[in-house]
Amino acid sequence: MLQSIAHICAALPRAGHFAGGWLLFCLAFVIGYDVVGRKFFNTGSTMLQELQWHLHGAAMLLGFGATYLKDAHVRVDLLRGSFPPRAKIWLEVLGIVLFLIPYLGFLFHFSIDYALRAWATGEGSVGGGGLPNRWIIKSFLAIGFALVILSALSILARCIDALRTGGKAPDTPFFPDP
Incomplete structure (x- = not known):
C-alpha cells in the first residue's frame, strides 16, 4: 500500500517535470525569436524579455519536485555517506x-x-510594455512548493516501506526514468 501511495504522490511531480521540459522548449523558441528580431528587425520588446524569465521560472519550479524524486538535489553528505543503509533511511524520514x-x-x-x-x-x-497578470508567474511558486511536498510524501512512504521491509535505501533514485 505504501508503494501505491508513493507512486500516486509522485505522479504530479513527474507530470510537472514533463511540462517544465516543454516550457524550456518554448523558452528556446522565444529567446531565438527575440534575438533574431532584435538583431535583424529592430523589434526587441520588454514583453518578450519578461516572457523569457517567466518561462524559465515556471520551468524550474515545475522541475523541483522531480529533482527530489530522482535524488538529484543538493545534499550535504559529510556524515551521511558513512551511515549504514537503515540509518540513512531514518535520517531521510526525520529530515x-x-x-x-x-x-x-x-x-x-x-x-x-x-x-x-x-x-x-x-x-x-x-x-512599460511588459506582461500583465503577474499573478500567473507568482502562482508557480505555490505549484512548485506543492510538487516538492508531494515528492517528499512519496519518498516518505518509500522510506517507511523500506524500514518495514528492509527495502532500498534512499541514496538511490526512487523513481528512475524508464
Whole structure:
C-alpha cells in the first residue's frame, strides 16, 4: 500500500517535470525569436524579455519536485555517506518530517497569499510594455512548493516501506526514468 501511495504522490511531480521540459522548449523558441528580431528587425520588446524569465521560472519550479524524486538535489553528505543503509533511511524520514514538509508548508501557505494579492490588485509588469497578470508567474511558486511536498510524501512512504521491509535505501533514485 505504501508503494501505491508513493507512486500516486509522485505522479504530479513527474507530470510537472514533463511540462517544465516543454516550457524550456518554448523558452528556446522565444529567446531565438527575440534575438533574431532584435538583431535583424529592430523589434526587441520588454514583453518578450519578461516572457523569457517567466518561462524559465515556471520551468524550474515545475522541475523541483522531480529533482527530489530522482535524488538529484543538493545534499550535504559529510556524515551521511558513512551511515549504514537503515540509518540513512531514518535520517531521510526525520529530515522530511521535521524540516522539509513544515518548511515547504510555510512557503506554500505564503506563496498562495502572494499570488492572490497580485491577482486582487491586478498587478502587472513594472516596466512599460511588459506582461500583465503577474499573478500567473507568482502562482508557480505555490505549484512548485506543492510538487516538492508531494515528492517528499512519496519518498516518505518509500522510506517507511523500506524500514518495514528492509527495502532500498534512499541514496538511490526512487523513481528512475524508464
